Amino acid sequence: MNKKFLIIGALVIVIGVLTFLLWPWNRLADTIAIPYIAHQQPHIDPYLPAAEPLSDKLDEVLFDGLFNVSANPSGITYENALGEMVGSISNDNVVTIRLRTDRKWHNSFNVKTDDDDITISDGTPNYFSAKDLAYSLQRIERLGSLSPDYILVSQALTTIGFSGPNENNEIQFKFKSDRIWTDADIKEVLSFKILPEGSDPVAANYTVGTGPYLALAPKEDIFTFYKNPTGNASITRVLLNPFIDNSTFPSELKSAKINTLLDTPFGSLSPILEDPEYFFYKSNVSTTFFALLFNVERVPREKRLEIRKWINRQAVLGRFFKINTQQQRSIVDYKGNKNNFKDYLNNSVFPSSSYYVEEKIVTPKETDGSVNMALLPDTLRVKACLNFGLREEYSELIDIFNDPALFNNRIRVTAVTHDEIKNGNYDAVLIAFTGYRSTFLFDLYDIFLREPDLSRYQINLVTETGADGKAVVSPRSLTAGKNFFRMDASNPNEGADFVRLLESVYGFMSTREIGDKQAYAQFVHQTEEELGLGTWLFSVPSLSYFRTQFNPQSIDLYGVASQLSTIEKWKEQKK
Amino acid sequence: MALRFFLFVTSLVLWTGCAAYKELEPKPPVSPVEGGFIELKNDKKSFELKKDKKYFVKFPRTKISNFYLVLQLSDKSAIHSFLTQTFNDGKGVIAAMTDETHLPDSLSVFALDTSTAIFYWVIDSVKSDLLLRMDYRYVPVWRYKWEIKNTELRKALEQNRIDRQPYQTLGQSFSFEGFNFEAAINDIHAKTEQLNDANSALEEIKQTFPSDIVTYNDIAYQNYKQLKSDIEDELKFQADYLATVEIFYLESKTRSKTDAFVKIVPDLLSYLAQNDRWPANVKTEAKKVFGGRLREVTQFYDSILKNKNDILPITLEINTIDSLHKICHDSVASDFKAQSAFIRRFNSYATPFEPYAGELNAVKNKIALMKIWPDNNFYPGVLAEVAALKKRIPSVDASVFGDFKNYACVILLVKETVSSSQSIAALEVSYKRAEILAPQINTLKETSDYRGVIRLLKKNKDLDFFLGHYTDVDQLSLDRQKSMINAALKDSQWTEAETNLRSLHLDQEFMNPNAIAVAKSQAVKSLEEEFFSSVETISKLRVNEFAEANKLTTDSVENLYKNRAFLPAHDITFYTGSEKDFLKRKKAMTDRLETMKNETFPAIAIESLYKDFTSNINNNGVAKARAVATHGKFYKGNDKKIVNLVAECDTRIAKWITKPAQYRKFYVLPVTSNKKGSNEYVFRLNVQIESEAQFPVFDINIKLPEEVSKTASLKPWYDEISLNKKPLKNEGRFTITSPTMANDYECQISPVQMVKNDNNILEVRFTHDSFKVFEISVMAQKPIIKKN
Known part of the structure; x- marks a missing residue:
């Protein structure tokens, strides 16, 4: 009997130990596990926006700038990364930076993977140098307005370049004399990420950096980023785990297949993740908004303008969040406001969360006025593709627009493959713009010049040299098959107006002057209002969930910055 | 000469430095006594000289000076010899004495002095073996020279004598009429010169006479004295004859030229004055010839006097003529006597009167040149000079000139003296008026009353000389x-x-x-x-x-x-x-x-x-x-x-902000005047900063005084901030930060949208419980686009 009890006891202990060891959260010990849509693998380019919001966030994981933007509980900070300032800016606006030439590029290490065991050892060292910096600046300059970094750098430096280095590896940047440059300003300008010299300038993916994590080869669609041996990350691994769509993300977090969910479906609080013993959340400013974009070839302007007025966006918003129902999808913003749904309603191509609306640079009309029903089409055929993220949200919106109670069958939304959208076979397309920035650097190319192929991210910007030797946008940027609106500069009715819009968009994106940016924002807003190119529905909140495996105090998400900017500081809870 | 001597000495050094000399010792020895030639013998034989050998012979000095050693050689060209005072077997420097011979082929003549005991006759070169045939003689220098010269000098005397016949028979059987004066004078000059040379040669010999020669009864000396006397006599004759020929030649050249004759009268008088020098026949002939010319002189003078047409003193020579009259004729001719008396009288008037005109002109010039205003003493001075001038004018009576009274010069002299007396009297009157006027004018001048002066001058404008002072x-x-x-x-x-x-x-x-x-x-x-x-x-x-x-x-x-x-x-x-x-x-x-x-x-x-x-x-x-x-x-x-x-x-004028990122200080004043209470303050900025932007935006930073901003946390420090009269409010995109101690009381207005290239008037109004001036600094800078 005793022996029997002893055997049973031993089995219980073994099972307990095995259970403990094999329990999901234990598998994610010392790991940050983030979900992604399997067929939307990240394309990492630190200088260009990507279709997948996660891609841009990973810039912070892989790369360093001369200075890195970080944060503490009080707000943004700038930390020395590949450079450190020597003194302050001189009277003639020269900034001296000492380069950290002891920092190694990720390809300096040998990586050996044996099942889950990863061994990092020193390989041939490849140190960061001024040549890498020069290469990176050249690439930024060549990308021009396509790269937000170009705007940031060119507004500050007299020429995009530097002098040096000297024997102390010190280089000098000449800043413009039109403001008193604080150290924070300088570090912000010099916080662009740096790629190694010789990188393919047109690569689809850049994975060699000097950042806190180095990228390993993906295995079974799992992307692994391992702690840089010379870095200061606290958590050893970052995993990107693939899933079919976002509908199961909360349950995957709950079941501990992931421990970090950067965006919840609908941006709303998840009922299944509300136990604070296991989960905590942090909200951020919106990065996604939905819109109906009209096909100008099919829907003339007068109809577009009437449709825009006719579509009750507030009703759609109400249905989307099931406001005032028992199933209401509750939300919370980074300022602590709860269920402030109206704040997410957009009245302009510039989302309400953006700097341009918040700061009243543009002041969209909040009421649409009376609708001339005679001008409405019998049926507005809207297409949507559910295969490139936000499936849950798209499905919900399709149902909403197709609800006769709301739109009286005048809108017919169907889910299609991306090819149909690519071919322009729609009166309007229901689409989500993800990863938008609410800052000065709001991206209008993404809206107006993205080619309508959801399987890739391509901006159709064509520039040419103007009479004064400066780059000007070419009308060829507007080709019907190369934007969601099917705008074409040669459109006999509206081509001139489209070009006018294009010029304002280019002016907005290419200027490095705040005043001009504000003015062009107004022009774009006004022109778009005149043209009625889309119905700008609403944004969804950005809400991140974390398992309490992590110390909430170590994760600082703030304002409009990337969620992974401080990833090297994330720590696990002490047990 | 010095160069030749140097070369000679040098060559002797060379020659003597390389060979020994043999002394020839004559027997009998050399005797240094005046006498004839003595043959140099060696025991009645001649010395044998060997080719290329060298020899010397000692010659003692004489007891008295001025002796020659004369060596006569039969074959002088076969040897080379010289006499020297010092000799040491050819060693050292040898100074050869000068050979004064006039027969260099056979004779050597050396002047000896008494300072050297022994003279050495040196033969430094013998061209071929030979016998030395040589005579020597010690002889006084004067005798040796006289012996050489006396024949030559006697011959010179005889050849240069002049015929004394014409001179001795002048006025008797000889006359200078038609005589060739020039040839005679040249002949005399040439012969006299030759005789003078001969006389000089005798004088030269005389210099070498011993002091006691007069005691000698030496024939050579007696011959010398005779020749000397003869030459001197001939020379005296030639001098007298020459003087006579020359004076007659001078007179002959003035024939038909009375004026020229008058000029040589002093020479004639001078010749005639040497009364004892000329023989009687010569003196008589001279008085006759010279006195015979005086008549024409009187006629010549009379012609001049008659034609004289001025009052200047007469300059005709009368005293020498008068003397010549007396020497040649023992008395003066009466017509010349009257003539000379007239001349002396005329000159007694004309000479003192002669300077009158010049002196009067000098006075007038002095006045004319007085280009400054004369002082009060000027005209009294002038008048004194005029008074003196008046005394120079003679009172002339023509009758005193006798037969000459009607001569033109006499008439003119009388007329001039009378007219001068009259004109100087008139001048004196004018000058006296000027003497009065000048002090009056000077008085007016003291008060610079030039217009008064002008009036006075105008009243006396007849006084031309006077007006000249006041031009x-x-x-x-x-x-x-x-x-x-x-x-x-x-x-x-x-x-x-x-x-x-x-x-x-x-x-x-x-x-x-x-x-x-x-x-x-x-x-x-x-x-x-x-x-x-x-x-x-x-x-x-x-x-x-x-x-x-x-x-x-x-x-x-x-x-x-x-x-x-x-x-x-x-x-x-x-x-x-x-x-x-x-x-x-x-x-x-x-x-x-x-x-x-x-x-x-x-x-x-x-x-x-x-x-x-x-x-x-x-x-x-x-x-x-x-x-x-x-x-x-x-x-x-x-x-x-x-x-x-x-x-x-x-306060109405906006302060310009034209450069970014530079603080600009300015003063802010109250626009109200409540000196003891609250006042409104206003400042305006005109922000025009160059910008690449089409729609420039700037942050405006205003650094405020602490006393203005210290209560900003309790109430707004400003009443209104406007841009181009549109109020800026702390809402929407505009941020107006509060000035606090933490930000050094700096208020930032951001972003402020500006109108490009146009006025952007930012006006700030605030109220403060003071009445004073505040210093405020403002800086505008471009905001930057930030990523985050």
């Missing part, structure tokens, strides 16, 4: 009037100056109005200019003084601009130009003063007040700044600096 009186009168006008101008006596100027313009009281007219006109013009200029200068000075006195005035600044100091110091009424020009000039002056009022004065006041204001803005700063602003309203200049200073103090 500058017109100019002086003009200058006087000019100086009076200038003095009035200097003393700013404008009315007096203008009256005098007008008077000068009209003045005709001049000695020569036409001549002075141009100068007067120019003076009037110049003074007119000066008048305008002075009035303007003083007016400007007045403005400057006013500006200096009032530049720091802060009360009633507007009233300063109403002050009469800005008007011309005098209202000018006289002008010689056209009315149109006159008005134009007055307007120009007024305009310049107006410019001083509108530019100079406010500029001075603004600068001074601003400096005073900024030295301590809390010392009545508001009043000073407001005064600057008030002056600024009147300022019409375009000096940027002044405009800027005004702008700094004028």
Whole structure:
């Protein structure tokens, strides 16, 4: 009997130990596990926006700038990364930076993977140098307005370049004399990420950096980023785990297949993740908004303008969040406001969360006025593709627009493959713009010049040299098959107006002057209002969930910055 | 000569340095006694000389000096020899004595002196073996020379004698009529010269005579004396004969030339005066020939006197003629005696009267040259000179000249003396008038009454010589009037100056109005200019003084601009130009003063007040700044600096912000005047900063005084902030940060949208419980696009 009890006891202990060891959260010990849509693998380019919001966030994981933007509980900070300032800016606006030439590029290490065991050892060292910096600046300059970094750098430096280095590896940047440059300003300008010299300038993916994590080869669609041996990350691994769509993300977090969910479906609080013993959340400013974009070839302007007025966006918003129902999808913003749904309603191509609306640079009309029903089409055929993220949200919106109670069958939304959208076979397309920035650097190319192929991210910007030797946008940027609106500069009715819009968009994106940016924002807003190119529905909140495996105090998400900017500081809870 | 001697000595050194000499010792030995030639023998034989051998012979000195050693050789050319005073077997320097021979082929002659005991005759070269055949002789120098010369000298005497016959028979059987004087004179000269040479040679020999030669009964010496006497006698004759030939030749050349004859009369008298030198026949012939010419002299003089047509003293020679008369004829001819008496009398009048005319002219010239105004002593001096001159005029009675009274020169002398007496009397009268006038004029001059002088001169304008002293009186009168006008101008006596100027313009009281007219006109013009200029200068000075006195005035600044100091110091009424020009000039002056009022004065006041204001803005700063602003309203200049200073103090004027990122300090003033309570303050900025942007935006940072901003946490420090009159509110995109101690009381307005290339007036109004000036700094900078 005793022996029997002893055997049973031993089995219980073994099972307990095995259970403990094999329990999901234990598998994610010392790991940050983030979900992604399997067929939307990240394309990492630190200088260009990507279709997948996660891609841009990973810039912070892989790369360093001369200075890195970080944060503490009080707000943004700038930390020395590949450079450190020597003194302050001189009277003639020269900034001296000492380069950290002891920092190694990720390809300096040998990586050996044996099942889950990863061994990092020193390989041939490849140190960061001024040549890498020069290469990176050249690439930024060549990308021009396509790269937000170009705007940031060119507004500050007299020429995009530097002098040096000297024997102390010190280089000098000449800043413009039109403001008193604080150290924070300088570090912000010099916080662009740096790629190694010789990188393919047109690569689809850049994975060699000097950042806190180095990228390993993906295995079974799992992307692994391992702690840089010379870095200061606290958590050893970052995993990107693939899933079919976002509908199961909360349950995957709950079941501990992931421990970090950067965006919840609908941006709303998840009922299944509300136990604070296991989960905590942090909200951020919106990065996604939905819109109906009209096909100008099919829907003339007068109809577009009437449709825009006719579509009750507030009703759609109400249905989307099931406001005032028992199933209401509750939300919370980074300022602590709860269920402030109206704040997410957009009245302009510039989302309400953006700097341009918040700061009243543009002041969209909040009421649409009376609708001339005679001008409405019998049926507005809207297409949507559910295969490139936000499936849950798209499905919900399709149902909403197709609800006769709301739109009286005048809108017919169907889910299609991306090819149909690519071919322009729609009166309007229901689409989500993800990863938008609410800052000065709001991206209008993404809206107006993205080619309508959801399987890739391509901006159709064509520039040419103007009479004064400066780059000007070419009308060829507007080709019907190369934007969601099917705008074409040669459109006999509206081509001139489209070009006018294009010029304002280019002016907005290419200027490095705040005043001009504000003015062009107004022009774009006004022109778009005149043209009625889309119905700008609403944004969804950005809400991140974390398992309490992590110390909430170590994760600082703030304002409009990337969620992974401080990833090297994330720590696990002490047990 | 010295060079040759040097070469000779040198060659001797060379020769003697390399060979030994053998002494030849004659037997009998050499005897140094005056005598004839003695053969040099060696025991009755001649010495044998070997080729290329060298020899020498010693010759002792004589006891008395002036001896020659004469060596006579039969074959002198076969050897080379010389005599020397020192010899040491050919060693050392050997000085060969000069050979004075006149027969170098056979004879050597050496002058011996008594200072050397032994002389060495050296044979330093023997061309072939030979026997030395040589005689020697010690002989006094004078004798040796006389022996050589006496024949030659005797021959010279005989050849240069002149025939004495013509001289000894002159006036008897010989006459110089038709004589060839020139040939005779040349012949005499040539022969006399030869005889003089012979005489000199004798004198030279005489120098070598021993002192006791007169005691010698030496035939050579007796012959010498005879020859010397003969030559001297011939020389004396030739001299006398030459003098006689020459004087007769001189006379003969004046034949038919009386004037020339008169000139040589002193030479004739001189010849005749040597009474004892000439033989009787010569003296008689001379008196006859020379005295025979005197008659023509009297006739010649008479002709001259008759033709004399002036009153100058007569310069004809009468005394020498008179003497020649007496020597040649023992008495003076009566006609020449009368003639010479006339000459002496005429000259007794003419000589003292001769300088009269010149001296009178000198007096007149002295007066004429007196180009300055004569002092009171000038004419009394002149009159004294005139009195002296009067005494020079002789009183001439023609009858005293006897037969000569009708000669022209006598008549003229009488006439001239009479007329001179009359004219000098008239002059004396004029000079006496001048003597009276000059002191009167000098008295007027003391008071610069030149116009009075002119009046006086005009009354005496017949005194030409007198007017000549006062040629500058017109100019002086003009200058006087000019100086009076200038003095009035200097003393700013404008009315007096203008009256005098007008008077000068009209003045005709001049000695020569036409001549002075141009100068007067120019003076009037110049003074007119000066008048305008002075009035303007003083007016400007007045403005400057006013500006200096009032530049720091802060009360009633507007009233300063109403002050009469800005008007011309005098209202000018006289002008010689056209009315149109006159008005134009007055307007120009007024305009310049107006410019001083509108530019100079406010500029001075603004600068001074601003400096005073900024030295301590809390010392009545508001009043000073407001005064600057008030002056600024009147300022019409375009000096940027002044405009800027005004702008700094004028609350209405926006302060320019043109450069980014640079703090600009300025002053903020209350626009109300509640000195003991709350006041409203306003400042305006005009932000125009170059920007690449089409729609530039700037952050405006305002650094405020602590006392303005320290209560900003309790209530807004400002009442209103506007851009181009549109209020900026702390809402929407605009942020107006609160000035706190933490941000060093800096308020930032951001972002401020500017109008490109246009005025962007940012106006800030605030209220503060004070009445003072605040210092505020403003900086505008471009905001940057931030990623986060």
